Amino acid sequence: MTTPEVGAEDFRDILGQTRDFVRREVVPREQEIADGDAVPDDLRRKAADMGLFGYAIPQQWGGLGLDLTQDVEMAMELGYTSLALRSMFGTNNGIAGQVLVGFGTDEQRERWLEKIASGEVVASFALTEPEAGSNPAGLKTRAVRDGERWVIDGGKRFITNAPLANLFVVFARTRQASGRDTGIAVFLVPADTPGVTVGPKDRKMGQEGAWTSEVSFDGVEVPASALVGGSEEDGYRAAMTSLARGRVHIAALAVGSAQRALDESVAFAAVTEQGGTPIGEFQLVQAMLADMQAGVMAGRSMVRDVAARYVSGEDRRIGPSAAKLFCTEMAGRVADLAVQVHGGTGYMRGVAVERIYRDVRLLRLYEGTSEIQRLIVGGGLVRSAQRAAR
Template structure:
């Protein structure tokens, strides 16, 4: 684990052993029954996974972003849904760390570090997709705070999270539209409703929901930071770590698919020899490991840049784009290598094939990533490192 100090290497190894010992044996059943992983989430709390982005004095084990990415990869290697259970939580922690008031940090971060309080973010709206500037959810000023009205969708952990970072319009008349957006840190109460869990192809066990706000009142202290109108910029910075996390999930899914394929291709024989010795299968394996390794280097590059405090939207976008597309191809090739068994629900490769598309469309579709990359490329005016 190049670039990680000894303590961080030990954390990654600890999570790897947890995945092999506790997650792998139960992931298939939890996925097929769409069961929320209560026991595994509790174990993740004990391991300190929910506090990996939170420093002292609120947390105990803040790690570098490359270490965080590799921990995410390990969790997703066992079951991608587990990595989803801590993804939005980390984005909210970063938002509070970077932009929150002292009171907000002291109120939320200690409980978030232990996992006692779990957090999620609410951006997407029905019919809005990745076009955040077209959002309609609004927060109107009243004497002692805001009244929120609107709806959000695809909110991961909406049932189990106790804190929501809500991106909404505090000035609907602002031009351009993003200048009128703010983030409110809200907890559930009167006027908040969770309408339904969305049925999904993959990403089972962890809920993704539609939520609605109907004259939902929150105090002044809910505003992230000191000023209105900065929510869009704040969230775009938060999504840099979010996209690194989603790219790391893709690494985990791709790695699991490759590991299963490598093992199967050595055990399965046809025409008198292990199938990996057939050129077509060997070529699949060679391409799979090459794509996975290249994707991991892109993810770690974006993570290092993020830690240096440099702008990383282009790098995080490239990592998310490449890693997710690589994971999808690796998952498909894993099905090919397993033949008929790859289509069977008795083997895990069908789960990887169902889970992989989430990373292509989640946290900003790959079409959006290409827009971000192209815009930044032109803006920077150079392709030199």
């Protein structure tokens, strides 16, 4: 296992500052974020000043250098409030930034990573298409080599932070798939490149303030140096590696949201009376709270274990998918129980558990749906057994 760049004592300080920021400054403004469909500028500036736009970017490129075992602790704190906050800098630290960290050339890293870590540049991960979501192998966007440049044509959808993005990390097909070669490459496309068009913000069920939109590429020309890693072969591996790491992060985020739903429910049950008796004294309410607590505790333990195994290199495929599957499904169940504990109050806008109920539904869809995670886990177990039997 590699030694993390940030020691235990320093990380405790970072985590404590993040927890304080979330609970003292963001939680009281959740309704403002929801009503305005935006994270206020002062909270964005504070997050940037704290280094949150680059907490998972190595220190040599201006980030805090947290490894995945530390990342999940941060994610559990960030999940405690409106998920729009985390979404502001999630792609910088996660699926977009990690493509550059893991696969970029020295020149690409030098050009972009410090700006990504500071929040000067917002990076978007442009993979999903109408016919290619959880399975990137189905994407249609194409990039054609033309001398010393590439020409990109195609469209993406549901792209997080696209309306704010300065840089798109674009996945495109450059050749026919053959065997294990999916024919996918990755390109760095500045948002102001001619031919790049960002659509209007999507109107979603929840996660107000976390902006997504469609992005189209119409004859977009980029230099040869825009090819991530300088190699066409790195694209699919970059996508899968970034998504696997991101799945552990999303699992931890789900745990944070579930913890908030549980805390809100316990507080509500302790003081809200029916017939002169606090509902928390009713056994069926206690049973719901117990199920919620068990799920949160199991999820927290799971993401910590999976993150440690990811960092050590022991498991970077089955574990991340299993954690993402369990924790996001768990968060959905906990949010549902939280509404039930609150009764009619839980169905009202402006009540935290109502927002959480809508927000966490998306966690079961992005970074690969629950169904895809089941295929990865189940198929991986069978293939491992078959290899052992040979």
